[in-house]
Amino acid sequence: xxxxxxxxxxxxxxxxxxxxxxxxxxxxxxxxxxxxxxxxxxxxxxxxxxxxxxxxxxxxxxxxxxxxxxxxxxxxxxxxxxxxxxxxxxxxxxxxxxxxxxxxxxxxxxxxxxxxxxxxxxxxxxxxxxxxxxxxxxxxx
Amino acid sequence: xxxxxxxxxxxxxxxxxxxxxxxxxxxxxxxxxxxxxxxxxxxxxxxxxxxxxxxxxxxxxxxxxxxxxxxxxxxxxxxxxxxxxxxxxxxxxxxxxxxxxxxxxxxxxxxxxxxxxxxxxxxxxxxxxxxxxxxxxxxxxxxxxxxxxxxxxxxxxxxxxxxxxxxxxxxxxxxxxxxxxxxxxxx
Numbered sequence: 642x643x644x645x646x647x648x649x650x651x652x653x654x655x656x657x658x659x660x661x662x663x664x665x666x667x668x669x670x671x672x673x674x675x676x677x678x679x680x681x682x683x684x685x686x687x688x689x690x691x692x693x694x695x696x697x698x699x700x701x702x703x704x705x706x707x708x709x710x711x712x713x714x715x716x717x718x719x720x721x722x723x724x725x726x727x728x729x730x731x732x733x734x735x736x737x738x739x740x741x742x743x744x745x746x747x748x749x750x751x752x753x754x755x756x757x758x759x760x761x762x763x764x765x766x767x768x769x770x771x772x773x774x775x776x777x778x779x780x781x782x
Numbered sequence: 783x784x785x786x787x788x789x790x791x792x793x794x795x796x797x798x799x800x801x802x803x804x805x806x807x808x809x810x811x812x813x814x815x816x817x818x819x820x821x822x823x824x825x826x827x828x829x830x831x832x833x834x835x836x837x838x839x840x841x842x843x844x845x846x847x848x849x850x851x852x853x854x855x856x857x858x859x860x861x862x863x864x865x866x867x868x869x870x871x872x873x874x875x876x877x878x879x880x881x882x883x884x885x886x887x888x889x890x891x892x893x894x895x896x897x898x899x900x901x902x903x904x905x906x907x908x909x910x911x912x913x914x915x916x917x918x919x920x921x922x923x924x925x926x927x928x929x930x931x932x933x934x935x936x937x938x939x940x941x942x943x944x945x946x947x948x949x950x951x952x953x954x955x956x957x958x959x960x961x962x963x964x965x966x967x968x969x
Contacts, residue, residue, distance in 0.1 A: 653806055658858045689798050726925055733921055770824075771920075774835035
C-alpha cells in the first residue's frame with residue numbers, strides 16, 4: 642500500500658471516529674436509551690446511515706463505476722441460509738453491546754477520547770474473537 | 783464556527799455522514815466498511831495456537847482497515863477531547879430514572895464513571911461489564927460475521943438478508959440484556 646493510501650484510510654477513519662463522538666453513539670448511556678426505545682436518536686442515526694448506504698450502493702451498481710484498479714466494484718454477498726450463525730452470533734453480540742454499551746468502532750473512538758480502561762474490553766473482544774476462531778467448527782452455523 | 787464542532791450532531795447529520803463511509807470505502811478499492819474485521823486481523827497477526835480461522839494474509843486483507851481503525855482512535859481524540867462537548871448528553875428522562883433505579887448516580891460524560899474506571903475492575907459488576915461485555919462483543923461479532931458497521935450499516939445498505947437476520951439477533955440479545963439480565967447484574 643502506498644503512503645498516500647495509508648493517509649487516505651487514516652483520514653477516513655479519523656472522520657468516522659469524529660462523527661461517532663459527535664453523534665454520541667459511543668455513549669453507554671445512549672445504548673441503554675436505545676434498547677429502552679426511549680429516544681429516536683440512535684434509530685435516526687442508523688436509519689439514515691442505511692438509507693444513504695442503500696442509495697449510494699444502488700448508484701455505484703447502476704453506474705458501473707470502476708475502482709482505482711480499473712475493475713468494476715463488486716460486493717460479495719453474505720450467505721442468507723446461515724440463519725443459525727446470524728441469530729446466535731447476533732444475539733451474543735447484542736448481549737455484549739447492551740452490557741458494555743459499545744460495539745467495536747465506539748470502543749476505539751472512546752480509547753482516543755481518553756477512556757483508557759476501554760483497553761480492557763478491547764482486549765476482551767480480541768479474546769472473544771480468538772475464542773470464536775478456536776471453537777467455530779463446534780458451533781452451529 | 784467552532785460551535786458546530788463542539789456541539790453534538792443531530793441524527794439527520796451524523797447518520798448520513800456515517801452512511802457515506804459505505805460508498806467512500808467501496809470506491810477506494812471495493813473495501814467493505816466493517817470494524818469488527820480488525821479484531822480478526824489482530825488475532826491473525828499473532829495467531830498463538832495456529833488457529834485455522836486466522837491463517838490468512840492479514841496484512842493484505844487488513845492493512846487498510848487497521849489504518850482506518852487507527853484513524854478512528856484519532857477521531858475519538860479530536861471529537862471527544864479537542865472539540866469536546868462542554869454540555870452533558872441530553873438523555874431521555876425515562877432512561878435516567880430507569881438507570882437511577884438500578885443504582886447509577888453519575889451521569890456525566892459518555893460512559894458511567896461507576897463502571898468505566900480502572901477501580902471498577904475490582905468489583906464484580908465492573909469485571910462483568912468490561913471483560914464479559916467486551917468478550918461477548920468480540921465473540922458475537924465474529925460468529926455473526928460482522929458488527930453494527932458490518933451488518934446493520936454495510937449489510938443492510940447492500941440489502942443483504944443475512945445482515946437483517948443478524949441485526950434481529952443483535953436486538954434479541956440487546957433486549958434480553960437490557961430487560962432481564964442487566965437489572966440482576968446492577969442490583
